[in-house]
Amino acid sequence: MSGVIVDIGTGDGEFVYSVAKEYPDRFVIGIDPHHKGLEKTSARTYRKPAKGGVGNALYVLSNVESLPEEMNGIANQVFINFPWAGLLKGIVLAEDATWNPIKRICKKGAFVDILFGYDQDYEENELERLNLPALSTSYIKNVMSPKLEEQGLKVVEIRSVAGKELRDYPSSWAKKLSFGRNREYYYLRLQTE
Numbered sequence: 001m002s003g004v005i006v007d008i009g010t011g012d013g014e015f016v017y018s019v020a021k022e023y024p025d026r027f028v029i030g031i032d033p034h035h036k037g038l039e040k041t042s043a044r045t046y047r048k049p050a051k052g053g054v055g056n057a058l059y060v061l062s063n064v065e066s067l068p069e070e071m072n073g074i075a076n077q078v079f080i081n082f083p084w085a086g087l088l089k090g091i092v093l094a095e096d097a098t099w100n101p102i103k104r105i106c107k108k109g110a111f112v113d114i115l116f117g118y119d120q121d122y123e124e125n126e127l128e129r130l131n132l133p134a135l136s137t138s139y140i141k142n143v144m145s146p147k148l149e150e151q152g153l154k155v156v157e158i159r160s161v162a163g164k165e166l167r168d169y170p171s172s173w174a175k176k177l178s179f180g181r182n183r184e185y186y187y188l189r190l191q192t193e
């Protein structure tokens with residue numbers, strides 16, 4: 001499939017770089033509000049191809065809540081890998097302020113793929129601060145999914161993913177987490193109307 005892929009909360013941008021390299025027929029855009037983490041990968045991305053650069057990737061500094069209007073209706077597929085802080089809260093609590101801009105940048109029938117998870121015991125303070133519930137397949141299916149469906153997002157797939165399965169996934173956080181404690185993450189695939 002050709003088209004535009006958007007990675008929201010791209011962090012150090014490695015996922016964008018590696019998808020752009022593997023699929024030269026797609027255009028890949030990484031979004032994150034923090035420029036510091038992006039410096040190294042974006043410098044590599046924008047080099048000449050002979051020096052490791054890729055001509056089909058771009059990084060945009062923005063938070064999810066205020067995605068640029070220029071991106072309206074361009075995405076064939078959106079990835080959100082290991083969201084944290086405000087991005088995580090908006091996703092899990094199905095907040096309009098997060099989901100409306102995501103829907104706005106999507107084409108009709110676009111896929112939105114989310115890999116996420118947190119640990120109720122080890123990340124208690126952050127979860128309390130964000131007011132997040134205990135996560136489980138049942139929470140995603142029975143609480144989160146109906147809210148997303150109400151917002152016009154069809155739930156295509158929900159499954160749990162074990163930490164060690166993340167080793168080959170091309171994002172930096174996937175790699176970090178795959179070597180930590182073995183804990184459960186979730187994969188959720190949605191499709192826009």
Ligand SMILES: C[S@@+](CC[C@H](N)C(=O)[O-])C[C@H]1O[C@@H](n2cnc3c(N)ncnc32)[C@H](O)[C@@H]1O
Pocket residue numbers: 008009010011012015031032033034037062063064065080081082083084085086087088171172173174
């Ligand atoms: C745990 S990191 C994951 C980074 C990357 N996706 C990966 O898998 O390596 C979470 C990222 O979410 C970003 N983030 C947090 N709040 C955000 C928001 N409101 N909008 C967009 N990105 C946000 C952070 O800046 C951070 O880079």
